[in-house]
Amino acid sequence: CTPLWLASQQGHVVCVRALVEAGADKEASSKATRSTPLHIACEHGHDECVRMLLAAGADKESWNTMCVHPLWVACQKGHVACVRALLGAGADTTDRLYSPLHIACQHNHVACVRELLAAGADKDASNRDGETPLYTACYFGNEACARVLLGAGANMEASNPEGWTPLHIACRQGREACVRALVEAGASLSVSTPCGSTPLSVAWSLDHTSIVRLLQDAEAARQAHHHAAVSEPVSEPTFAPIPVPSPAAP
Incomplete structure (x- = not known):
């Protein structure tokens, strides 16, 4: 040295x-x-x-x-x-193997994540395994980083080559806080891998009961909201009467 x-x-x-x-x-x-x-x-x-x-x-x-x-x-x-x-x-924020944003999400360095996003780092960049920074944050259970990425508009449905989304991996790893963040952001609950695995089936198979309950409650709430929107009565339009002109005086 x-x-x-x-x-x-x-x-x-x-x-x-x-x-x-x-x-x-x-x-x-x-x-x-x-x-x-x-x-x-x-x-x-x-x-x-x-x-x-x-x-x-x-x-x-x-x-x-x-x-x-x-x-x-x-x-x-x-x-x-x-x-x-x-x-x-002007340092380069990209890396085809594992970007600075990926490693910051892995280690839950939220301030670094914010700096990278503000500098224009690709929030949906894939690493060598086809996984996005959001997927990485959810894999490691780093809710704060996941929420920052979601707030920046990260793609919640981006999947790896096996068809696993961030919600799938959060369910597999038992990362309830990340599951909640994804559900609150509107992530699809019914998305399925080519093998037919849904987030719910993954959580169920691994006995993550609190996550199973969370997903079931979220699905019920979404269904209730949908039915309420569909069945809401449509009020008849009202129109103001059109004034009829008085007959002209002789």
Whole structure:
């Protein structure tokens, strides 16, 4: 590791500034992971060092041996100030394998999710397994991230290659809070996989009784609302009488 790498790891801003001004190699990486000074500053949440390295022209898109860039690392660790600095510098929010938004949802870093969405990150991007950030949030039971995504208009019905939607996976994992968030947002309760599995059948098969009850209550409420709307009497239109002109005087 170089002196700049170590200074970035420890958050020694004065040292980072001095080394950068002296022309230290900003891309010199560690042998083990090929992480650059910018990677390691993001990992440890040293946002001032991050800003300094970016201002000096450090590569914000460099990949380490884990095939991740600095923004991904910052989102994984939940260092929102670092995320904000990288986004402000134009860091790429996409990744065909597992995007920064996916990793932020996995670890329930809500503030990072908000920053990414505000910067235009694709809320419905698919990872290598064909799963959206909302699916990831529901898989891990991170209700707060799920609600932020739903509020941003994330597709509730987007399914993975097996036909599983976020509601399916929330039911399988027993994530009642996420199930409730999806139901409240209007997710389809009857959506079925190619194998015929519905959210209710998934919850039932795994004995998630509270989720079964939640889904049954939601279906009953929707049916009642539908019947009320259909059977509501239509009032006859009323019209004001048309005045008849008086006969003209002779």
